[in-house]
């Protein structure tokens with residue numbers, strides 16, 4: 001029987017070493033929505049799977065098309081299928097055998113690691129928050145001003161002493177708080193500082209860096225996108241395809257939560273330090289969609305979850321996700337911070353005009369061999385002539401007002 005189905009599978013000819021890093025990427029895009037290496041999700045935990053399937057070819061065939069293995073009547077496969085309530089695994093006819101080996105290598109490497117809270121790397125290229133030095137400068141300015149005042153006072157006292165000695169009558173020095181010139185200077189400085197702060201405040205009105213509203217369900221990105229490595233695009237598919245990244249509908253949650261009824265991961269706390277019961281939060285999801293987990297079916301009409309929107313550009317600004325994520329090759333984390341470490345999402349960048357423009361001035365575009373930019377003949381010529389070696393977003397018009405403003 002095994003020989004029969006093995007003969008369908010293309011025999012392996014390659015001897016290329018499997019690549020765990022490639023496998024990780026493939027796993028995250030194709031498998032992480034149903035599988036975790038260590039934990040049971042919609043499908044089984046995959047750690048040690050190669051040992052459970054002694055026949056490697058059959059395992060490959062399973063991943064290419066699980067139904068074809070079930071059809072052979074293989075006992076192990078059919079028992080597993082029944083154990084998972086006859087949930088059909090997606091077929092992956094387009095994965096090559098090498099790619100499947102990469103995935104299995106990743107599962108092997110990851111499965112060998114001890115389980116524990118994962119440390120997710122700070123994404124490369126994520127800008128530093130930037131130290132705010134203005135307070136320091138303010139204090140130094142103030143100290144210098146006081147020193148200057150004291151020196152001026154000493155100077156006028158010395159003048160008077162010198163004058164008295166020579167018998168030249170000099171008027172008593174006016175104490176500095178009565179001196180009109182000093183007072184005028186102080187008022188001017190206060191006026192300038194006040195004006196600056198008011199304008200800064202007005203420009204920043206409506207901006208809300210670090211904004212972190214309380215959401216109707218304590219939904220943790222750290223649990224989903226971090227620990228369980230669910231791909232951002234599984235829920236925010238729009239980020240690749242359209243202007244808006246989009247918030248996922250409840251159906252997408254239920255793809256997994258029909259099966260995942262309880263939370264057993266690391267302890268969750270709110271920003272204020274209150275403990276959160278993950279299982280109770282999943283129950284809130286059931287209440288929103290009208291799902292009865294005992295009966296395993298929808299028992300009442302659902303209502304939408306009203307997530308509070310966090311990021312919000314003013315209406316006069318045009319921003320397109322797909323342009324940045326696909327054409328511009330920008331990572332989500334560059335603009336949104338280390339989402340995979342956030343239980344609750346907060347706004348990472350200030351979304352100011354200066355923020356957009358700074359990045360456009362410094363970021364290079366994929367210029368060569370890109371039809372989108374074929375119209376920029378002069379820049380192409382400059383590159384050929386070696387006048388410039390790269391092209392920034394600014395050079396293709398990324399700082400022109402009308403590109404960002406309606």
Ligand code: HEC
Nearest residue numbers: 030031034042043044049052080081084086087088089090
């Ligand atoms: C739609 C959900 C889903 C996706 C996506 C999915 N699987 Fe599965 N997988 C399952 C389910 C469910 C089972 C359990 C058997 C069944 O019900 O068919 C399973 C079983 C398996 C098994 C056998 C596990 C064991 O313990 O023997 C392997 C191996 C496997 N999947 C690998 C993969 C790989 C690799 C990918 C990505 C390329 C993947 N799966 C994507 C749902 C999925």
Ligand code: HEC
Nearest residue numbers: 224225230231232235307308309310311332336339340345
């Ligand atoms: C399992 C689904 C899911 C995955 C995976 C996921 N998200 Fe989300 N995301 C949501 C939901 C639901 C919300 C709305 C609730 C909230 O703000 O926490 C959201 C909100 C956000 C927001 C804030 C939106 C706003 O209101 O302005 C950002 C930014 C975001 N996600 C980025 C990411 C990134 C980056 C990743 C990948 C590292 C990711 N998400 C992975 C479901 C998901």
Ligand code: HEC
Nearest residue numbers: 033218219220223228252253256262263264265278281282
């Ligand atoms: C691809 C599968 C998947 C999707 C889609 C998904 N979840 Fe989860 N969810 C999980 C896993 C895995 C856990 C962790 C279970 C554990 O560790 O025991 C989890 C845990 C949770 C928890 C408890 C921990 C926490 O974050 O507070 C809540 C609540 C939750 N999910 C809500 C949602 C909501 C709401 C959506 C839709 C926006 C959603 N989930 C979509 C897989 C998924």
Ligand code: HEC
Nearest residue numbers: 232236239244245246311312313319324325330331332335
């Ligand atoms: C170049 C910066 C940048 C990158 C890269 C980026 N975003 Fe955004 N994102 C933004 C801005 C700006 C907004 C606010 C948009 C608005 O208010 O119209 C936003 C809003 C969002 C929202 C709220 C819903 C919406 O569409 O307005 C989600 C969810 C989101 N981003 C997810 C993602 C994910 C997932 C990725 C990666 C695939 C990503 N973003 C990449 C800048 C970025």
Ligand code: HEC
Nearest residue numbers: 318319323327328334356359363365393396397398403404
């Ligand atoms: C992290 C860097 C980064 C940030 C931050 C950023 N952008 Fe961009 N932007 C890019 C890149 C890279 C491209 C080039 C994409 C391409 O090749 O088409 C681009 C292109 C654009 C374009 C198209 C320009 C053209 O010439 O066609 C617009 C419009 C735009 N961005 C708007 C914005 C706005 C509005 C913001 C702020 C809310 C912003 N961007 C923030 C990197 C960034």
Ligand code: HEC
Nearest residue numbers: 203207314317351352353356357360398399400401403404
């Ligand atoms: C790369 C995108 C981008 C370009 C190019 C750009 N802007 Fe802006 N602009 C923005 C964003 C984003 C905001 C919203 C800032 C905020 O909410 O504070 C903004 C806000 C403004 C405002 C409202 C004042 C404020 O701070 O809210 C004015 C006026 C303005 N821009 C004028 C211009 C002019 C004039 C140009 C051309 C010289 C220009 N912008 C080019 C992105 C851009």
